[in-house]
Amino acid sequence: MMHEKVGLEEVFDRRLDFPDMDARKRFLRLVGVDDAKSRLTKLLGILVNPAGPKQWAEKHHKGAVTLLDYVERRPPLVVLAGDVGTGKTELAETVGDAVARQEDISVTLYPLSLSSRGSGKVGEMTKLLSAAFDEVIRAGEKLKRPNNAKASGGLILLVDEADAITQSRENTQMHHEDRAGVNAFIRGVDQIAQKRLPVAIILCTNRLSAIDPAVRRRAADVFEFNRPNDAQREVVLSSPLTEAGFSAADIHRVVAMTGPQKGREYGFTFSDLTQRLLPTLVLDAYPTKPITVARTLELLTTISPTPPFRDGGI
Ligand SMILES: Nc1ncnc2c1ncn2[C@@H]1O[C@H](COP(=O)(O)OP(=O)(O)OP(=O)(O)O)[C@@H](O)[C@H]1O
Ligand SMILES: [Mg+2]
Incomplete structure (x- = not known):
């Protein structure tokens, strides 16, 4: 039924709170992705804790208002793309721990449920995405503090195996419903950006080229993963x-x-x-x-x- 409410258990897999020792171990065990680790940690850190750059500027570049404004307006989305089995999911699931430690803030991971996507019923994907963004925005609003003060926590929305959701709208083969899914995703990202919530979105994919240009344009950074040398x-x-x-x-x-x-x-x-x-x-x-x-x-x-x-x- 179209107006049926989607339960949170259906929308997300088990949520994870950081810091978490197990996540830390998994994060440290990842090889050959040091650059991605540090860039991603900083980027997410700024998103979930906008007060951080302000403190930094206060110390190193007092009065750098314009500079800070651009940093604050960075899109809340990052893309992890590349070959199979190269650490995308592993990094996405554990980087919250590094962010939590770096910013001294608690971070919660909301993994969009994979199992609830495949049903293929018309409107299903759009409903799922809207429900996910609604919840993350609701939770983000609770964590936000006025005047860009340090938030009381940060959130990461993880959209793994994202190809199905964010496939290019230019693809003429694409079913009308999938396009609605892409639109729901873009709408969600824009809302989070506009409200400046302490929320980051991580999208993982094997196929960067399949991702809708409007989604790619909203990515603050794209990290590419390769097989080990x-x-x-x-x-x-x-x-x-x-x-x-x-x-x-x-x-x-x-x-x-x-x-x-x-x-x-x-x-x-x-x-x-x-x-x-x-x-x-x-x-x-x-x-x-x-x-x-x-x-x-x-x-x-x-x-x-x-x-x-x-x-x-x-
Ligand atoms: N950079 C890495 N260093 C060490 N181990 C790794 C690395 N990348 C992946 N692994 C190992 O491979 C397993 C699978 O990695 P992961 O699930 O992150 O792959 P993926 O990039 O998401 O692949 P897929 O595109 O198939 O989803 C990890 O649990 C880990 O044991
Ligand atoms: Mg994966």
């Missing part, structure tokens, strides 16, 4: 394989074998290493044998990396 695979593999008794030379062989090869121009993704290779080594040996280098090299010839997500278009 040799050095990054080595950082990920080094401690678990050392624990398994591998020498530095053994680890180098595994690093080389998980990289691009003759006849395969792409290497393993981060998740191929952490969620497939390492558990496979353990399960193969478990429960009676130890992990060995010889068996690892043998197994490696049977595991193929996830093919890259080809982002057709511009």
